[in-house]
Amino acid sequence: MGLRLMGIDHVGISAKDVARSTAFFRDFLGLTPAAGLPPHLTILRGGGVEIAITAWKPGEPEPGALPRGDHFALRVAASDFERAREFLQARGAEHQIVDDRIYFKDPDGRTIELQFAPASDALPVDG
Numbered sequence: 001m002g003l004r005l006m007g008i009d010h011v012g013i014s015a016k017d018v019a020r021s022t023a024f025f026r027d028f029l030g031l032t033p034a035a036g037l038p039p040h041l042t043i044l045r046g047g048g049v050e051i052a053i054t055a056w057k058p059g060e061p062e063p064g065a066l067p068r069g070d071h072f073a074l075r076v077a078a079s080d081f082e083r084a085r086e087f088l089q090a091r092g093a094e095h096q097i098v099d100d101r102i103y104f105k106d107p108d109g110r111t112i113e114l115q116f117a118p119a120s121d122a123l124p125v126d127g
Contacts, residue, residue, distance in 0.1 A: 014056035073113035
């Protein structure tokens with residue numbers, strides 16, 4: 001039995017110029033910047049989509065490295081945390097636990113984040 005997937009939580013990207021990327025997604029897709037975030041993080045929201053943008057600097061791991069970098073995050077039922085950890089560990093999958101999240105590499109090297117949330121926090125479906 002697989003994990004209880006509740007939706008895509010967000011897409012995270014690293015940008016060499018956060019202001020330029022923020023303006024692009026804001027102006028082109030009509031996303032609205034979220035307020036009250038730490039200075040290293042920009043989150044844009046709209047239409048049920050959330051894009052998290054962090055600054056990438058030379059000398060840091062390339063985008064896609066664990067735990068930061070280009071990735072997508074899936075919202076999963078909080079009760080599946082241990083099952084997910086055990087699954088990845090049993091298969092020798094590269095992964096890292098950060099607070100209530102698990103970052104891992106899929107078989108082709110893409111970074112995926114599991115964001116665990118109570119079942120009552122299922123994401124709404126636009127329709």
